[in-house]
Amino acid sequence: MKTISLIAAGLLAMSAAVAQEPPWQALPTVAPAPADNPTTPAKVELGKMLFFDPRFSSTGTVSCFSCHNVMEGGEDHRPTSIGVHGQKGGRNAPTVWNAALLSVLFWDGRAATLEEQAKGPPVNPIEMGMENLRAVIDSIQHIQGYRPYFEKAFGAGDVVTMDNAARAIAAYERTLLTPNSPYDRYVLGDKSALTEQQVRGMKAFVRVGCMTCHQGPLFSGPAMPAGTGNFVRFPSFPQNPYVALYDLLKDKGRFAVTHNPADESVWRVPMLRNLVYTAPYMHNGSVNTLPDAVRVMTAGQIGRNLADNDVDDIVAFLQSLTGEFPQQTMPRLPPTPGELLGP
Amino acid sequence: MKTISLIAAGLLAMSAAVAQEPPWQALPTVAPAPADNPTTPAKVELGKMLFFDPRFSSTGTVSCFSCHNVMEGGEDHRPTSIGVHGQKGGRNAPTVWNAALLSVLFWDGRAATLEEQAKGPPVNPIEMGMENLRAVIDSIQHIQGYRPYFEKAFGAGDVVTMDNAARAIAAYERTLLTPNSPYDRYVLGDKSALTEQQVRGMKAFVRVGCMTCHQGPLFSGPAMPAGTGNFVRFPSFPQNPYVALYDLLKDKGRFAVTHNPADESVWRVPMLRNLVYTAPYMHNGSVNTLPDAVRVMTAGQIGRNLADNDVDDIVAFLQSLTGEFPQQTMPRLPPTPGELLGP
Numbered sequence: 001m002k003t004i005s006l007i008a009a010g011l012l013a014m015s016a017a018v019a020q021e022p023p024w025q026a027l028p029t030v031a032p033a034p035a036d037n038p039t040t041p042a043k044v045e046l047g048k049m050l051f052f053d054p055r056f057s058s059t060g061t062v063s064c065f066s067c068h069n070v071m072e073g074g075e076d077h078r079p080t081s082i083g084v085h086g087q088k089g090g091r092n093a094p095t096v097w098n099a100a101l102l103s104v105l106f107w108d109g110r111a112a113t114l115e116e117q118a119k120g121p122p123v124n125p126i127e128m129g130m131e132n133l134r135a136v137i138d139s140i141q142h143i144q145g146y147r148p149y150f151e152k153a154f155g156a157g158d159v160v161t162m163d164n165a166a167r168a169i170a171a172y173e174r175t176l177l178t179p180n181s182p183y184d185r186y187v188l189g190d191k192s193a194l195t196e197q198q199v200r201g202m203k204a205f206v207r208v209g210c211m212t213c214h215q216g217p218l219f220s221g222p223a224m225p226a227g228t229g230n231f232v233r234f235p236s237f238p239q240n241p242y243v244a245l246y247d248l249l250k251d252k253g254r255f256a257v258t259h260n261p262a263d264e265s266v267w268r269v270p271m272l273r274n275l276v277y278t279a280p281y282m283h284n285g286s287v288n289t290l291p292d293a294v295r296v297m298t299a300g301q302i303g304r305n306l307a308d309n310d311v312d313d314i315v316a317f318l319q320s321l322t323g324e325f326p327q328q329t330m331p332r333l334p335p336t337p338g339e340l341l342g343p
Numbered sequence: 344m345k346t347i348s349l350i351a352a353g354l355l356a357m358s359a360a361v362a363q364e365p366p367w368q369a370l371p372t373v374a375p376a377p378a379d380n381p382t383t384p385a386k387v388e389l390g391k392m393l394f395f396d397p398r399f400s401s402t403g404t405v406s407c408f409s410c411h412n413v414m415e416g417g418e419d420h421r422p423t424s425i426g427v428h429g430q431k432g433g434r435n436a437p438t439v440w441n442a443a444l445l446s447v448l449f450w451d452g453r454a455a456t457l458e459e460q461a462k463g464p465p466v467n468p469i470e471m472g473m474e475n476l477r478a479v480i481d482s483i484q485h486i487q488g489y490r491p492y493f494e495k496a497f498g499a500g501d502v503v504t505m506d507n508a509a510r511a512i513a514a515y516e517r518t519l520l521t522p523n524s525p526y527d528r529y530v531l532g533d534k535s536a537l538t539e540q541q542v543r544g545m546k547a548f549v550r551v552g553c554m555t556c557h558q559g560p561l562f563s564g565p566a567m568p569a570g571t572g573n574f575v576r577f578p579s580f581p582q583n584p585y586v587a588l589y590d591l592l593k594d595k596g597r598f599a600v601t602h603n604p605a606d607e608s609v610w611r612v613p614m615l616r617n618l619v620y621t622a623p624y625m626h627n628g629s630v631n632t633l634p635d636a637v638r639v640m641t642a643g644q645i646g647r648n649l650a651d652n653d654v655d656d657i658v659a660f661l662q663s664l665t666g667e668f669p670q671q672t673m674p675r676l677p678p679t680p681g682e683l684l685g686p
Contacts, residue, residue, distance in 0.1 A: 061419070069397070071396075078402075277679075333414045
């Protein structure tokens with residue numbers, strides 16, 4: 001009920017937006033945290049260690065960082081990721097930058113929070129390949145050097161738990177925001193921050209209809225409570241040559257989670273920030289360039305082909321969404337106790 | 344001729360050392376650089392970027408960092424490393440920490456300099472799997488964002504070359520020193536830096552004969568010019584049960600490079616710094632714990648089993664060789680141009 005009224009309100013706001021000045025929103029500089037996991041420096045410190053530690057994968061080679069490279073665009077520049085034993089996943093790794101501002105995680109929106117999301121990849125047989133979450137927390141507990149960091153973040157006692165590990169990783173991820181893009185500076189008042197072409201692209205972005213789905217500070221949809229996703233069918237107009245060329249219907253999207261036929265080819269609307277860093281594009285990473293991504297999206301969602309100058313202008317606008325990446329220091333990871341290594 | 348006289352001088356120094364106060368040496372705080380590659384901040388900055396960038400492997404997933412984790416012990420805590428397509432290498436990854444102070448690189452000493460070493464793994468089919476060095480530099484050149492960093496480090500012109508990439512990586516690696524271990528502070532005059540047991544272990548280390556091979560600031564041998572290795576047969580005494588248990592003779596060591604029968608089972612003497620971080624041990628990563636590593640080495644190189652208290656004391660001494668790891672900031676890597684991604 002609440003969800004429906006929120007969506008209705010969103011649609012109203014949207015219609016108003018298209019008619020008047022669109023509600024351009026700058027990136028928040030702080031990510032909200034759930035009431036039971038306030039962000040603290042001790043959690044961020046621990047979470048960063050866990051995020052970079054490959055020892056919680058079955059081969060000891062894959063960490064969160066492996067596919068969410070925060071030295072680049074927060075993903076892995078591959079069509080689909082490679083996990084343990086050289087196995088390839090089925091979907092393009094979504095960026096971890098600004099993911100803290102999403103209301104649902106994964107391409108199909110199956111996780112409501114960063115905390116929940118963090119428990120997925122370690123036990124995915126293709127990604128980190130651990131047998132179960134018990135095995136993950138066992139391996140964290142075996143590295144005794146982690147205990148002081150858990151105690152600093154969560155207090156004394158039985159605190160080296162999977163829930164706390166996920167909370168710490170989420171806390172670190174909430175620091176991964178990229179504010180101050182040319183677009184953000186523009187909407188905050190610096191009218192010199194965008195080029196003329198980018199301003200044209202911004203207007204084309206509204207006129208063409210991109211903003212129907214791609215609104216809000218991330219361009220991923222209207223503000224929604226955690227766990228409520230902005231889901232849209234893609235392609236909505238499947239009668240175009242890109243669908244076969246890029247194999248866009250093979251993966252059934254959210255249907256794989258809900259098994260509801262209405263969810264076939266339905267996806268969380270992805271954000272549009274820092275796209276310069278995150279080629280290739282689409283859920284299957286099939287589209288290499290930003291101009292082609294714009295063409296695929298307008299053909300698939302609006303049912304028409306754009307003029308080249310509109311494509312170029314919109315691409316220029318999207319390039320203005322590249323923010324500032326906060327300087328990261330590397331964590332020091334505690335040693336692997338030789339006593340506990342397997343044969 | 345020069346080599347021989349240097350070795351002879353080394354042996355003389357060694358005999359003198361055993362008779363008198365051993366020549367304990369602290370870790371240098373600056374690594375020497377070759378005349379044609381002085382270390383500069385611009386090279387270090389570029390080299391760090393290249394060191395962490397996985398895009399110069401055939402799958403885009405393996406970087407220098409993958410097997411030389413500077414957030415840990417400079418290696419990968421695995422018996423042998425895993426490269427592209429889940430393939431396993433044959434030898435334990437040597438640490439990159441303090442490697443700048445070695446006179447030869449790789450377990451078999453086949454590279455004379457860090458610059459030469461850096462060109463090996465990218466084209467090793469099991470490691471980074473690139474077809475050849477031309478393909479490596481092509482992929483660096485394709486990421487246009489690298490050019491300004493090469494120009495800053497090497498000047499204008501045709502500077503985005505494999506030799507310069509290797510020089511930059513070497514320059515970064517020359518910053519990876521871990522000074523100020525308890526041992527270093529002890530030999531520099533702070534007699535409270537070691538525990539009583541560690542001092543006992545230090546004496547046992549000399550008495551037992553470890554220092555015959557493991558001398559110098561890295562405990563990897565006497566000072567030698569670049570390209571001249573401190574090579575020793577291991578095991579020298581192959582009649583002990585560890586040889587079969589840990590399969591120590593399977594890999595023929597330096598013989599694989601020289602094809603000289605005299606080099607069978609001959610290895611570069613590895614350093615002993617930061618061993619707390621680098622389990623498992625030996626060229627094949629077959630030995631999990633430091634006490635077992637001490638037992639294997641004394642059985643194999645001195646031909647006898649040590650008393651448990653000597654093992655414990657020597658392990659305590661080895662633990663005093665853990666230095667301070669300099670805080671690292673993460674590089675920002677330039678974006679992957681979508682235009683240049685493969686199909």
